[in-house]
Amino acid sequence: MNLTLADVDVGIEVEVVSYDGEGLYEFKFISLGILPGDCVVIQSKSLFGGPMAIKHGEWNFFALRKDYAKKIIVKKLGE
Amino acid sequence: MENVLLVGFPNSGKSTIFNMLTGQLRKVSNYSGVTVDSASSELISNSINEIKLSVVDLPGVTNLIPTSLDEGVTTTTLIKDCSQYKMIAMIIDLDRFEASLSLLLAVKEILNKKIVVIINKNDHHLFTNAHAQRLEERLGLPVMSISAINDDEKFLDNFIRKHQNDILVNETLQPKIKVHPDATQFMPDLLQNKEFEVITSAEVINSIKGHQSQSRQIINSIYRHSTKKTKLTEKIDAIILHKFWGSIIFVGIFYFIFHAIYAWAGPVMDFSERMVASLGQFLVPHLSDGFFKSLLIDGVIAGVGGVVVFVPQIMILFFLLSLLEQSGYISRAAVLTDKIMSLFGLNGKAFLPYMSGFACAIPAIMAARSIPNHKERACTIMTIPMVTCSARLPVYVLLIGTFVPKITYLGFLNSQALAFFFLYFLGSFFSLVVAKIFRLTIFKGETSNFMIDLPHYEKPSFRFAFRQALRKGKLFLKKAGTIILGLSILIWFLSTFPGPDKEHTVNKTPEQISSITLEGSILGHTGKLIEPVLRPMGMNWKMGVGLMVAFGARELFVSTMGTVYALGNVDEESTTLRERLRTEVDPITGRPVFTTAVAWSILIFFVFALQCTSTLAIVRREMGSWKYPFYMFSYMGILGYGSAVLVYQFLK
Numbered sequence: 001m002n003l004t005l006a007d008v009d010v011g012i013e014v015e016v017v018s019y020d021g022e023g024l025y026e027f028k029f030i031s032l033g034i035l036p037g038d039c040v041v042i043q044s045k046s047l048f049g050g051p052m053a054i055k056h057g058e059w060n061f062f063a064l065r066k067d068y069a070k071k072i073i074v075k076k077l078g079e
Numbered sequence: 080m081e082n083v084l085l086v087g088f089p090n091s092g093k094s095t096i097f098n099m100l101t102g103q104l105r106k107v108s109n110y111s112g113v114t115v116d117s118a119s120s121e122l123i124s125n126s127i128n129e130i131k132l133s134v135v136d137l138p139g140v141t142n143l144i145p146t147s148l149d150e151g152v153t154t155t156t157l158i159k160d161c162s163q164y165k166m167i168a169m170i171i172d173l174d175r176f177e178a179s180l181s182l183l184l185a186v187k188e189i190l191n192k193k194i195v196v197i198i199n200k201n202d203h204h205l206f207t208n209a210h211a212q213r214l215e216e217r218l219g220l221p222v223m224s225i226s227a228i229n230d231d232e233k234f235l236d237n238f239i240r241k242h243q244n245d246i247l248v249n250e251t252l253q254p255k256i257k258v259h260p261d262a263t264q265f266m267p268d269l270l271q272n273k274e275f276e277v278i279t280s281a282e283v284i285n286s287i288k289g290h291q292s293q294s295r296q297i298i299n300s301i302y303r304h305s306t307k308k309t310k311l312t313e314k315i316d317a318i319i320l321h322k323f324w325g326s327i328i329f330v331g332i333f334y335f336i337f338h339a340i341y342a343w344a345g346p347v348m349d350f351s352e353r354m355v356a357s358l359g360q361f362l363v364p365h366l367s368d369g370f371f372k373s374l375l376i377d378g379v380i381a382g383v384g385g386v387v388v389f390v391p392q393i394m395i396l397f398f399l400l401s402l403l404e405q406s407g408y409i410s411r412a413a414v415l416t417d418k419i420m421s422l423f424g425l426n427g428k429a430f431l432p433y434m435s436g437f438a439c440a441i442p443a444i445m446a447a448r449s450i451p452n453h454k455e456r457a458c459t460i461m462t463i464p465m466v467t468c469s470a471r472l473p474v475y476v477l478l479i480g481t482f483v484p485k486i487t488y489l490g491f492l493n494s495q496a497l498a499f500f501f502l503y504f505l506g507s508f509f510s511l512v513v514a515k516i517f518r519l520t521i522f523k524g525e526t527s528n529f530m531i532d533l534p535h536y537e538k539p540s541f542r543f544a545f546r547q548a549l550r551k552g553k554l555f556l557k558k559a560g561t562i563i564l565g566l567s568i569l570i571w572f573l574s575t576f577p578g579p580d581k582e583h584t585v586n587k588t589p590e591q592i593s594s595i596t597l598e599g600s601i602l603g604h605t606g607k608l609i610e611p612v613l614r615p616m617g618m619n620w621k622m623g624v625g626l627m628v629a630f631g632a633r634e635l636f637v638s639t640m641g642t643v644y645a646l647g648n649v650d651e652e653s654t655t656l657r658e659r660l661r662t663e664v665d666p667i668t669g670r671p672v673f674t675t676a677v678a679w680s681i682l683i684f685f686v687f688a689l690q691c692t693s694t695l696a697i698v699r700r701e702m703g704s705w706k707y708p709f710y711m712f713s714y715m716g717i718l719g720y721g722s723a724v725l726v727y728q729f730l731k
Contacts, residue, residue, distance in 0.1 A: 024146075024261070027280065028530065030287050031141040033178030043313065044320040050418030051427065051529060053320050059309040060175060061316070061533035063414040065421070068530050 003076070005040065005054070006069035013041045014074040025071040032062065040074065080131050082119065082163060083239060086153060086186065087170030088179040089139030090534055092199040095227040096170060097136040100236060124236045132243065135164070141178070142287055143185050144262045147450070151265035157190065158254050158274050166193050166243050173200045173224075174535050176302070181287070181294035187220070188290075189254040195242045197235070198224035202537075205305050213301040221245075228540060259283045312407075312535045319411050329415050332408075336399050338496040347391040352657070355384035374571055383564050383638060390552050392476055393469055397438070398548035405539035409434065410531055417529050423511040424518030426450060427529040429459045433507065436466030438551075440694045444701055454522040458514050460701060461711055464694050465510035465687060467503045469555075470633040474685050475502055477637055481657045482678035506686045513714070567638050570628060573602040574643060597621075597643065616684065616720070617677045617727035626681075629690045636685075676730035680723045688719030 008014050016038045019026040034040070034056055043053040043061070051063045085093040101120035119135045122128075137156055138149040145151040157167070169186060172179045187194060196214070198206050201224040208224075215222045223238045255273075258266075259280040269275055319325055359380045366372040403409060409431070417427030428450050435443035443463045450456040467475075479498050486494040518524070574597055597603050605627070606620030613623045621643050629636040637656070644659040663672045689695070695708040702708075 024280075026284055027144075027259075027287070028146075030284055030291065031178075032530075032532070033175070033181065033291050035288065035291055043316055044325075045322065046320070046414065046418055047322050047326065048418050050421075051414050051531075053316060053414060053533060055309075055313065057177075058306060059304050059535075060178075061312060061535070062530060063320075063410070063417075063533055064530040065417065065427075 002073045004070045005042070005072040005074050006052075006066050008042055008074065010042050010045060013039055013077055015039055015077055017073045017075050020071045020073055025068070029072065033060070034062075034072075039077070040072075080121070080133055081165040081243060083132055083134045083166045083168055083243065084156065084164050085134055085136050085168050085170055086157065086182075087139060087199075088141060088172050088175060088182060090532065091139060091170045091172035091175075091179055092227045093136055093139065093170050096168075096197070096199065096225075096235070097134055099227055099232045100134050100239075122236060122239075123232070124240070128240065130240065130243070132165075132239065134168075140182065142182060143189075143256050144258045144283060144287075145265035146262065148265055151267075154256065155266050155268050157186070158256060158269060161190065161193075161254060164193075166195060166239070166246060168239065169194055169196050171196060171198045173198055173206055174308070175532070176298055176304070177291065177295050180298060181290040183218075184290040184293055185287070187218070189256060193246055194220050195239070196220050196222040197238075198222065199227050202226040202229060203305070203308075206302065210302050214297070217297050217301065228537075228543065257283065257286070308535045312533075315536050316411070316533070319408070320414060325411075325415055329412060332403070334496075334500060336396065338493060339395055339399060342493065342496070343391075343395055351387070351391070355380065355387065358384070370575070373575065374568065379564065379567060379571075383560070383567055384641065387556065390555055392472055393555050394548040394552045396469065396472070397551040398544050400438070401544035401547040402539040402541070405537060405543065407534045407536045410533050413531055414533070420511075421529075423515040424455075425459060425511070425514055426452070426455055427531060429455070432459055432463055433466050433510070436463045436468060436510075437503075439468050439470070440464045440466070440691065441697050444694070444697050447701075452524070454518075454524045457702065457707070458517045458522045460698060461517060461707065462510040462514045464689050464691065464711065465506050465513065465715065467506040467686070468633075468691075469551075470691065471685050473634050473637045474629075475499060475682065477640075477657065477660075478678045478682055481660050482673065482675055502682060502686055505683075509687065509718070513718075566628070566632075566635055567642060570602065570635075570639055570642050574600045574624075576600060602643075615727065616680045616723040617674075617731065618680065619672060622677075622681065626684065626690075629685075630692070632692075633685065633690050676727050679730055680727035683726045684719045684723040686719070687715055687722060689715040 002017075002020070003014075004020070005014070005016075016034060016036050018036055019029060038057055041055045043055050045052045049066055051065050052069060053061065053063045054069075055061055085097060087093050097118070097120070100122050102123045119133055121131065121133045125131045125133075135156070137153040140150045140153045143154050143157070145154050156163075167186065167190065169183045170179075171183060183194070183196060196218065198211070198214075204226075206224045211222045211224055221238070221242050223235070225235055256275050257278045258275050259282075260277055261280075263269075263271070263275070263277065266275070271277065319328060359376050362380075363372075363376065366375065412434070413427045413430040416430050420427050420429055429447070432443045432446040432450075435446050440463050443466070444460050447456050447459045447463070450459060476499075479495050479502075483495050483498045488494065488497075577600070598607075602624050603620065606624040609623050609627070610620045613619070613626075618626070621640075624643060625636045625639040628639045640660065641656050644656065644663065660673050661671070664670065665672050689712050695712060698708040698711060699705055
């Protein structure tokens with residue numbers, strides 16, 4: 001089982017490995033500049049499994065639904 | 080006339096730059112997807128320059144391959160016919176430097192010669208001239224940096240004029256983009272093989288990846304970001320997006336707005352009401368009795384004046400909303416509401432259209448174009464008109480201010496503000512409930528996904544917010560001075576003619592004559608004709624007349640009440656419309672006509688019923704068929720009538 005962004009706790013920094021699912025997801029993430037090898041930290045998670053806010057790199061912020069976060073395969077830093 | 084296209088990421092400040100250069104006031108906000116259609120306007124400086132330029136504001140895109148109709152507009156404009164424009168001004172967002180520069184690289188690949196680069200959001204002067212020079216060398220394109228919210232337009236104007244002069248020949252090469260198969264549906268005006276070529280998704284992704292990494296390389300070699308703003312945004316978001324506190328703050332902010340409308344506007348409104356009333360009283364002795372006097376006092380002043388007094392409320396609402404929009408809070412609100420939206424089968428992106436619906440359903444329905452999924456978009460459009468728009472505001476303020484007693488609960492909750500909040504809530508909540516019903520029946524389908532960019536927090540400019548508020552106030556006054564004035568005069572005619580017979584007016588007081596005139600008028604007859612339908616809602620024919628007229632525009636309810644009650648009432652004591660409503664007595668029973676039950680019945684009817692012809696027209700345009708506005712009108716009408724009857728029967 002791959003570790004996805006949806007499984008990561010708030011405040012832990014992870015590295016993007018690849019994208020799951022159809023090309024459309026990958027297309028969206030890449031267009032916004034979220035590339036494999038980038039670091040991502042979860043800033044907050046909303047009530048009842050709502051969207052999570054993430055910090056990408058040093059200065060970009062995004063929010064995405066859990067279903068989306070499940071498409072981003074990540075690994076813990078240093079693994 | 081030469082055209083300059085503004086192209087860039089969503090929320091990179093294209094519309095702010097457009098407004099700055101043209102002096103127009105296009106809606107801007109610190110939120111993605113505000114611009115959904117192109118707009119074109121001449122530069123302010125055209126009056127003092129020989130070369131006439133106009134700028135075209137396009138919807139923001141993250142790449143040239145569209146995933147929705149609004150993004151398709153941008154790609155189509157760029158590719159379709161490049162003799163239509165002289166220059167492309169690429170707007171780069173300094174806060175998302177890498178990603179937005181990669182869009183520039185993609186555009187540069189197909190259209191090399193016409194581009195100039197504008198680095199926006201340089202609010203703290205971190206991107207210096209030395210940086211610009213180095214970027215210029217790397218790209219081989221002219222570069223300048225500005226802060227569109229702080230800087231003067233002259234600087235930017237000169238830059239554009241200077242470089243459009245340098246572009247001597249129009250690029251003749253036909254540009255062609257490479258897209259994946261799914262994107263073609265969003266560019267209906269482009270031709271395969273001539274204007275685009277279909278390649279596989281993997282190839283598209285690789286090319287975007289290439290631009291992204293190239294962009295990073297360029298930036299790393301010339302610029303270092305400051306993390307000050309990032310740190311602040313992180314700190315604020317820790318509270319604003321907090322699981323528990325975030326939601327409380329959300330409700331608090333919106334309650335505060337409604338409270339402010341009441342608490343702050345109250346004194347101003349009382350003052351302007353008195354002004355309107357004393358204007359009428361001032362004029363009375365100077366005019367000779369007759370139709371002209373009645374037309375001016377009862378038609379124009381009572382009708383238009385009744386509506387004009389709501390300008391303060393409208394300005395306060397838009398002042399506060401503008402502060403919120405500028406700060407970057409709206410995207411956070413979309414995040415906080417996404418879960419609720421998803422329960423109703425919608426997307427967090429529908430939040431912006433619904434939010435705009437509080438101002439007016441017309442721009443809101445257009446804003447729904449940023450929703451990629453057709454069924455979700457249709458469903459959003461069909462339910463937006465139930466969100467309380469500013470045209471309902473005068474009706475709510477009038478009736479709540481008159482019939483809801485002022486009580487303070489727990490020391491700070493004001494009963495009138497709560498009633499107001501409740502009506503806003505009711506409209507929004509039912510629009511979501513109906514959306515859910517639609518999603519389960521006619522617009523069945525999965526909810527699409529939600530991903531949104533969270534901009535850095537910005538200190539909102541009060542000056543900018545004030546300008547926005549002033550503009551809304553002006554628009555409202557303009558409407559009052561044209562449509563409402565015209566219709567007020569028409570209503571006066573319809574409620575005065577064909578005048579009573581001489582024999583009926585013998586030995587009657589002026590008050591009785593007025594009321595006989597009104598009852599015998601065209602409007603009175605029509606009102607009486609529909610009275611049986613109105614009875615269950617507790618309304619009499621006078622209110623029915625108001626409701627009928629309100630189908631033209633909701634504010635007209637207030638002006639009609641003004642005219643109708645001014646005519647039927649010659650009592651010198653009650654000069655304001657509010658007093659007139661309160662003192663209106665049923666001639667048969669002797670009891671007040673406007674009871675709390677009646678007031679709530681009218682309010683509830685206004686919450687649900689679609690009384691706006693412009694909305695019907697725009698829905699027809701957006702959805703391409705009269706079927707949609709027809710259904711919309713019917714379901715909202717049934718809902719409005721049904722609930723008004725229920726409320727009246729229950730409160731009676």
